[in-house]
Amino acid sequence: MPQQRSLTFQRVVEVGRVVMVNYGADAGKLAVIVDIIDHNRALIEGPTTGISRQAYAFKRLTLTPLVVKIPRAAGAKALKAAIEKQDVAGSWAKTAWAKKIAARSKRASNSDFDRFKLAKFKRVRREIVDKAVKATKA
Amino acid sequence: MVHKPRNSLLTVGVSKYSRTQVFAKRALYKRKPAGKLAVCPAAANKTVEVKGAKNGSTRVVAVSKAPRFYAAEDVAVPKKNRKHAGVAKLRSTIVPGTVLILLAGRYRGKRVVFLKQLESGLLLVSGPFKVNGVPLKRVNQAYVIATSTKVDIDCAKLDAQLNDAYFARPKSAKKAATEEAFFEGEKKKEPLAENKVALQKATDKVILEAITKVEHLRQYLAARFTLTKGQAPHALKF
Numbered sequence A: 001m002p003q004q005r006s007l008t009f010q011r012v013v014e015v016g017r018v019v020m021v022n023y024g025a026d027a028g029k030l031a032v033i034v035d036i037i038d039h040n041r042a043l044i045e046g047p048t049t050g051i052s053r054q055a056y057a058f059k060r061l062t063l064t065p066l067v068v069k070i071p072r073a074a075g076a077k078a079l080k081a082a083i084e085k086q087d088v089a090g091s092w093a094k095t096a097w098a099k100k101i102a103a104r105s106k107r108a109s110n111s112d113f114d115r116f117k118l119a120k121f122k123r124v125r126r127e128i129v130d131k132a133v134k135a136t137k138a
Numbered sequence B: 001m002v003h004k005p006r007n008s009l010l011t012v013g014v015s016k017y018s019r020t021q022v023f024a025k026r027a028l029y030k031r032k033p034a035g036k037l038a039v040c041p042a043a044a045n046k047t048v049e050v051k052g053a054k055n056g057s058t059r060v061v062a063v064s065k066a067p068r069f070y071a072a073e074d075v076a077v078p079k080k081n082r083k084h085a086g087v088a089k090l091r092s093t094i095v096p097g098t099v100l101i102l103l104a105g106r107y108r109g110k111r112v113v114f115l116k117q118l119e120s121g122l123l124l125v126s127g128p129f130k131v132n133g134v135p136l137k138r139v140n141q142a143y144v145i146a147t148s149t150k151v152d153i154d155c156a157k158l159d160a161q162l163n164d165a166y167f168a169r170p171k172s173a174k175k176a177a178t179e180e181a182f183f184e185g186e187k188k189k190e191p192l193a194e195n196k197v198a199l200q201k202a203t204d205k206v207i208l209e210a211i212t213k214v215e216h217l218r219q220y221l222a223a224r225f226t227l228t229k230g231q232a233p234h235a236l237k238f
Helices: A002-007 A076-085 A088-094 A096-108 A112-137 B019-026 B179-183 B194-213 B217-222
Strands: A017-021 A030-036 A041-046 A051-057 A061-067 B009-011 B045-049 B058-062 B098-102 B111-117 B123-126 B137-139 B144-150
Touching: A017 A041, A017 A051, A030 A051, A030 A076, A030 A088, A061 A088, A076 A088, A088 A096, A112 B098, A112 B144, A112 B217, B098 B123, B111 B217, B123 B194, B194 B217
Parallel strands: none
Antiparallel strands: A017 A030, A017 A061, A030 A041, A041 A051, B045 B058, B098 B111, B098 B144, B111 B123, B123 B137
């Protein structure tokens, strides 16, 4: 029932669901649900991001739109192979979410000079846009 | 009789008054160094001729007489303070050519170029004067934000006469205040010495050459630094 699903939740907790850890030292890293322990916790592992296999509470995880095809309780080796084969990192980088994070970190790493140049370029853009808008109104 | 100690112990190891309080109470600094024992000059004796037939002809006597009076108690010697202020260590983020943001004084918010650290530990900076009006001046690095932007200048070209003495105020004889001088109004400012103007120009020439090579750098130095809404200086990268 794909139609019904689109009306409710788009992302569900399932084996193979790529999640982002949102708490602790591993915050911001991606992992994959390997097994579901109970209503509150799942077994996750992120072999490519450096998260060891461990139980994690769902409230510390955020579901991403990506899913890796793996059997339940797949081993570390099989999981890693599946992640690399299905290019999770590549398709993650294409998501708007990942782009937003990248943009935010880039903005934060701007130096004082970079911020000055940014303001300058923004002014240039604004002038062009304002001129064009004014031309359409006239 | 020895009086009771002024500084009694509150508990073992904790005295009622601190060292400075005791120092103030004793006020030894007011007293003249009373019983300063004359340091005996290396027991120089001399032989003196003595009159009188029964006294022998000569006698060995000390050159200077030992004092009759000795201080009954030991004379306190004030503690010597071996501490002295050192030269400030230059922050690792500040190297010649670094663009600094001044935080205090009339030039606060101005972006300037760091040239070198002087012997006093102060930083020698220049606007350059033509770009943002900041002359060659000394600043304390505590009142400065170092940015990661560097101007590629060769500091070997700096004039050797740029040192702390160069910035010292010329001593002018103070005139007694007269009525005429008081009502004369504001005095005319003396123009800057010609050699100082020339040195400013010569120094800035080297900096300006480097600045023009980088796009937008000149405008960047001319602009004042400000914080805008939502910016927290501790969280910013400079």
